[in-house]
Amino acid sequence: MNDPWTPYSARVVERVVETPDVVTLSLRFTDPEVQQQYRFACGQFNMLYLFGLGEVPISIMDYQDGCLQHTIRAVGRVSRKLVALEPGAMIGLRGPYGNSWPLEAARGRDLVFITAGLGCAPVIAAIRRAIAERDAYRRLIIMQGVKHSEDLLWQAQYDRWREVPDCEVLLAASEEAKVPFAWSLGMVTTLIDKARFDPLNSTVMMCGPEPMMRASIRALENNGVAMDNCYFSLERNMQCALGLCGHCQMGSPFICKNGPIFRVSDVRDWFLLEGY
Template sequence: MADGVPMVATLAAKTMEVPGVHTLSLALDTHSPFDFDYGQFNMLYLFGAGEVAISIMGWHQGLLQHTIRAVGRVTRPLVALEVGQQLGLRGPFGRGWPLAQLRGRDLVFITAGLGCAPVVAAIHHAVANRDQYGRIVILQGVKHHADLLWQTQYRRWQALGECQVLLAASEEHRHRHHWRLGLVTELLALAEFDADHCAVMMCGPEIMMLAALKQLARLKVADEAVYMSLERNFQCGRGLCGHCQLGPYFVCKDGPVFHYPQVKPWLGREGV
């Protein structure tokens, strides 16, 4: 597909995950499989509303899945679409998680809120290819326990041997052993992994990732072991408009997944 021209996608199914967050399963107007890297995103386009960047959550039974929180001008009408209605789709864009380079290491996933969306496909891959990686640690934070997307999925991962799942709710939690009251970054103190031989992948509000970086440094995890998916205001999604610039990078084209040492000088800086 020419990456400037949207493909036509038809909404085949819509699932409410939690109020305000829906997964749209899209059938593409093509017979070729949709090839993407975990962590890449598509630009979803709704005529008369506009276009937004949405992470590719998965490809299941020939349908492309995106999980979307309705927050504004484009995402609200997107999640209000009815099955059978059509939208435009450009992608896949950006760089995903470098999973092939991380074989043999313990994998630590740290996500908060909808930050789990760009990461969940990578977790599925790691779990499905269990023999290629060391321990798998999944840390997810939400405000209230009821905000957790894919609750059964987390329970399934929890039930796997050598897969540690820890959940944090900052305002209200369930009195179950894998839930904690507090911030996702506090869960790092309970995580069991080899700091000398791990890879950390994280996504969520930048303030959360900055706090996690401090905690990881205390645990003696090297900067080189850390990857993060960043979010900016995307307009073109492919390095043309400059809206998503971060220092020398365009987040849409050079990211959204970055190796932490690449972006370290630019994170948390006012005006960058």
């Protein structure tokens, strides 16, 4: 888009209720020229603006049928109103912002996706892209953790991914007395020991709550994976999304401008510090 400050008007085309507090909105720009020019890379985010209320960063889950898809959890002032929007409602949208998952650099390697909760949303487009170019990668490992099995978004999609050649899908539920068939009991990190991938020739992409990513870093290191080959997507309170206001700083990097995706070894020390 020409002006990174200007929200362009977009219409809600479809609203899918995923769980009681998570909704996927399909959005289309009202100006066909803006719609046609818009491009994004897997892992980037948009700023969604509710007129008179405020703006929040939301990852681009994917682009399908001419619509940008955003999966949103109602947690506060703006997100609660966003998930309540019905088809036809208008919002402001500016973006895309941030960098993307290193899919090009990972060609020829095993791809390992580790996500928990709504952390799956920012990697969905990357997984779909990897599957669309299946021959470009070696094994695909998709691990997702939730509290209860019914919290899992897109169960049918995970089932389809199990059918992809050399693609291992591992699911875990941490707060369930008895997990469904083919699931594991525990945090997503318990799956890392079960997954079959080459620690010396894998690229890892992670997104989820920070304690889960800290635990994943430890589990990956125990399995011999170098942090140079691990990437994660980070979240902080954002205002400008342009590297100007400083709200999203973590040490020297700005999450909005230098991230949200970081090579773990580049920010490991900041990430492990309490309070950052």
